[in-house]
Amino acid sequence: MSTVTVSAFIEAQDADLWRLLTDLPARADWLSAVGAVEVLTAGAFGPGTTWRETRLRPDGGAEPEEFEVVEAVPPRRLVLGSPGSGVDYRITFTLRTVERRRRGCTEVTVEQEAVPNRPYGKVLALILGGLAARAVDSALRRDLADLALAAGPAHSTEAA
Numbered sequence: 001m002s003t004v005t006v007s008a009f010i011e012a013q014d015a016d017l018w019r020l021l022t023d024l025p026a027r028a029d030w031l032s033a034v035g036a037v038e039v040l041t042a043g044a045f046g047p048g049t050t051w052r053e054t055r056l057r058p059d060g061g062a063e064p065e066e067f068e069v070v071e072a073v074p075p076r077r078l079v080l081g082s083p084g085s086g087v088d089y090r091i092t093f094t095l096r097t098v099e100r101r102r103r104g105c106t107e108v109t110v111e112q113e114a115v116p117n118r119p120y121g122k123v124l125a126l127i128l129g130g131l132a133a134r135a136v137d138s139a140l141r142r143d144l145a146d147l148a149l150a151a152g153p154a155h156s157t158e159a160a
Contacts, residue, residue: 004133005111006140012151013104014095018075020150024051030150046072087114110140
């Protein structure tokens with residue numbers, strides 16, 4: 001199993017960030033690496049909600065990823081599961097209000113865990129572990145920067 005954790009301070013209220021994170025149809029509008037979102041379940045956002053988003057790769061290609069809400073504790077904690085080929089992913093967003101300047105500020109931490117689900121997943125993790133971790137770190141940082149930008153003009157992302 002490998003884990004990558006990234007944090008940023010975003011000058012926005014946690015409730016506003018929660019709305020952005022959970023408004024599935026709007027994800028493609030503010031996440032620069034997402035080209036399209038297809039919601040697969042009906043009803044209110046919460047555990048069991050599933051969607052597919054098309055993630056744009058740096059090489060110009062696109063790859064669909066499916067996500068399911070495992071846990072949702074508004075506006076503090078969101079846990080997503082994503083099945084992969086040889087590896088299952090668990091992505092946890094934690095939002096914590098902090099006192100900074102005059103406007104509300106939230107520390108957003110994203111942790112992605114990769115758990116091999118097939119023997120070849122373990123082999124790939126050994127061979128590509130460091131390279132994959134760097135790519136995940138970069139993608140998570142980009143997503144947090146996009147979140148800060150979408151939160152409004154008075155945003156700030158200082159990596160923690």
